[in-house]
Amino acid sequence: MSSNATSLHTLVLASTSPRRQELIRLLGLPVEIVPSNVDEDTPSDWTPEQIVEGLSRRKAFSVQEKIAGQASGSSIVVGSDTIVVLEREVMGKPTDTEDAIRMLKRLSGRTHEVFTGVTCVRVSDGESITSHRVTQVRMRELTDEQIKRYVATGEPMDKAGAYGLQGIGALLVESIDGDFFNVVGLPVSLVSVMLETYGISTP
Numbered sequence: 001m002s003s004n005a006t007s008l009h010t011l012v013l014a015s016t017s018p019r020r021q022e023l024i025r026l027l028g029l030p031v032e033i034v035p036s037n038v039d040e041d042t043p044s045d046w047t048p049e050q051i052v053e054g055l056s057r058r059k060a061f062s063v064q065e066k067i068a069g070q071a072s073g074s075s076i077v078v079g080s081d082t083i084v085v086l087e088r089e090v091m092g093k094p095t096d097t098e099d100a101i102r103m104l105k106r107l108s109g110r111t112h113e114v115f116t117g118v119t120c121v122r123v124s125d126g127e128s129i130t131s132h133r134v135t136q137v138r139m140r141e142l143t144d145e146q147i148k149r150y151v152a153t154g155e156p157m158d159k160a161g162a163y164g165l166q167g168i169g170a171l172l173v174e175s176i177d178g179d180f181f182n183v184v185g186l187p188v189s190l191v192s193v194m195l196e197t198y199g200i201s202t203p
């Protein structure tokens with residue numbers, strides 16, 4: 001029997017995102033969900049790497065502090081943050097439908113980068129590791145009419161850059177270069193490598 005089977009490490013996902021909640025289960029370990037509710041403001045001079053890594057740390061540590069003492073010592077909190085970057089512009093989730101339309105017009109016919117930062121924190125001692133991945137996404141040329149119809153589906157509203165590659169948004173994307181799961185909000189193969197630093201192996 002493997003050591004994982006006997007030690008039962010639990011992953012505590014610091015997220016309200018339904019995509020992340022689904023993806024983290026691919027790692028094959030017990031999962032608990034504890035949303036972080038942190039302030040997502042960042043200094044205006046931060047680079048995309050600093051934003052996603054900094055926010056993933058903020059999310060993971062806020063939950064680690066909340067549950068320290070309650071959760072099992074071998075639990076690992078996982079926090080994550082995703083942004084879309086076009087040239088110098090950083091796009092988070094759209095504030096309203098007008099903002100979603102504006103973002104999609106900017107992304108149309110161009111290649112942008114999706115950054116996702118991940119932080120793992122061991123609950124028992126606060127030992128942490130932070131990393132990020134970048135995926136390039138090329139969007140088709142979109143007409144104003146196509147953008148309006150897509151925004152009317154409601155899908156863009158809770159997603160960075162106002163599209164969901166895992167949903168109807170797939171129809172807007174021409175190609176990607178890099179990790180699909182990074183775009184969707186949780187690069188599970190990176191998380192798997194990060195867990196190995198705690199001696200936790202996944203399939």
Ligand SMILES: Cc1cn([C@H]2C[C@H](O)[C@@H](COP(=O)(O)OP(=O)(O)OP(=O)(O)O)O2)c(=O)[nH]c1=O
Nearest residue numbers: 015016017081082159160163164165183184185
């Ligand atoms: C680009 C893209 C983003 N997204 C989502 C992933 C994230 O949920 C969201 C970016 O917002 P985040 O602020 O990273 O996360 P969140 O507010 O949804 O959840 P939490 O902070 O509680 O973890 O955009 C997709 O689902 N598909 C995509 O193709």
